[in-house]
Amino acid sequence: MSKATSLFLFGAFVAVTVGSANGCASKNSGESLDAESAALVEDNAEVDDTESTLESGLEEPTSGAAALGAEIALDAADPVIAATAAKANAGLFFKPAGCIQSTLAGAVVTHVFKDCTGPEGLVAFNGTVTSTWKKIPGGFEVTHEAKGFKANGASVDHTVTIDYTKTGGVYTKHRVGSTTGLTAKGKAITHSADYVTTYDPSTKCLTRNGSSTTTIGARNFSRSIDGYVRCGIGSFGCPNSGKFLLKTPKLSLELDFPGGPLVDVKLNGKSFERPLLCRAS
Numbered sequence: 001m002s003k004a005t006s007l008f009l010f011g012a013f014v015a016v017t018v019g020s021a022n023g024c025a026s027k028n029s030g031e032s033l034d035a036e037s038a039a040l041v042e043d044n045a046e047v048d049d050t051e052s053t054l055e056s057g058l059e060e061p062t063s064g065a066a067a068l069g070a071e072i073a074l075d076a077a078d079p080v081i082a083a084t085a086a087k088a089n090a091g092l093f094f095k096p097a098g099c100i101q102s103t104l105a106g107a108v109v110t111h112v113f114k115d116c117t118g119p120e121g122l123v124a125f126n127g128t129v130t131s132t133w134k135k136i137p138g139g140f141e142v143t144h145e146a147k148g149f150k151a152n153g154a155s156v157d158h159t160v161t162i163d164y165t166k167t168g169g170v171y172t173k174h175r176v177g178s179t180t181g182l183t184a185k186g187k188a189i190t191h192s193a194d195y196v197t198t199y200d201p202s203t204k205c206l207t208r209n210g211s212s213t214t215t216i217g218a219r220n221f222s223r224s225i226d227g228y229v230r231c232g233i234g235s236f237g238c239p240n241s242g243k244f245l246l247k248t249p250k251l252s253l254e255l256d257f258p259g260g261p262l263v264d265v266k267l268n269g270k271s272f273e274r275p276l277l278c279r280a281s
Contacts, residue, residue: 037251037267043216044223044246047191050183053152055175057122059144059160061093062086062111062131074139074166079107082140083133093119100125107133118151126150139165153184173197183216190215195225204232208242221248228257238278 064072064085076082087102087109094100099116102109109131116125127149133142143161160177178192195210211224228242239257246253256264263276 037253040219040221040246040248040251040253043187043214043219043221046183046185046187047189047214047216047223049152050154050156050179050189051191051193053122053154053184054156054158054160054177054179056120057118057151058125058129058146058149058158059162059175061119062090062109062129062144063142063162063164064089066092072140072164074164076140077135079133079135079140082142083107083109083131086131086133086142094125109133113149122152124150124152136163136165138167139163148181154182156181156189169200169202171199171201187217188215205240206230219248221246221251223247233279236279238276238280 064082066085066089073081073085083104083106087104090102090109090111091097091100094113094116096117099114101112101114111129111131113125113127113129117123118125127146129144129146129149131142131144133140135141141161141163143159146156146158149156149158156179158177158179158181160175162176163172163174165172165174174196176194180190181188183189191212191214193210193212195208195212198207199205206229208225208228211222213222214220222245224243224245224247226243226245228244229240230237231240238259238261240259242257244255244257252266252268254266256266257276258264261276261278261280263274265272265274
């Protein structure tokens with residue numbers, strides 16, 4: 001399955017477009033975030049970092065693909081085939097050789113990590129992940145479970161169920177997960193997420209929709225993404241469309257992507273525009 005750009009790029013989008021704790025303002029609008037809003041953005045980025053480590057650094061390499069972005073064989077009838085591929089290919093993504101040991105029992109793969117360096121510069125993978133595969137219409141479902149897993153400075157209990165399917169040439173990844181533990185910066189985190197990502201190779205269009213709820217430290221917030229589309233330009237391409245919302249009991253921060261290198265920002269009902277650091281088509 002083609003690797004879909006994860007939600008975590010929005011952490012960079014938020015940092016660039018709405019500023020940080022220094023209160024930097026847009027030359028277009030003269031607006032800046034107050035300290036509370038900036039703190040929310042920073043906490044969201046920390047959540048992104050933890051979730052990105054798990055999704056891109058752990059779940060994708062144990063999906064059975066032979067390379068990041070490579071296709072998973074979804075048309076096989078037996079989940080043991082998917083599990084066998086996951087066992088065989090997981091070691092391709094981690095160094096040094098032999099740092100991950102994977103064993104197969106039916107459609108269940110147990111991956112044991114010891115001081116592994118993962119993809120995309122992620123480090124210090126330690127612990128055990130149990131992956132249970134089953135056949136579903138149009139593809140496969142896998143449930144990954146880990147207790148006290150350490151990765152890139154974070155230490156978490158993590159359970160996620162992912163449906164990989166293909167219909168009419170369009171790939172879909174439906175990911176429902178929960179995470180508790182400590183971030184790389186040592187903050188306590190409880191996080192649950194439900195996201196659907198699609199990719200159409202014929203148009204090179206990626207979509208993402210879904211929501212999550214998070215407690216990090218003393219802060220509770222929700223996050224949603226609706227109608228996100230990016231076509232034909234790669235990970236740092238400008239979105240064609242989409243809305244991203246961060247919300248606490250006191251704050252509402254919304255990003256609306258109209259297309260191109262601009263984003264419309266709405267903070268507690270007050271609107272302004274910011275430049276977006278992305279590659280235009």
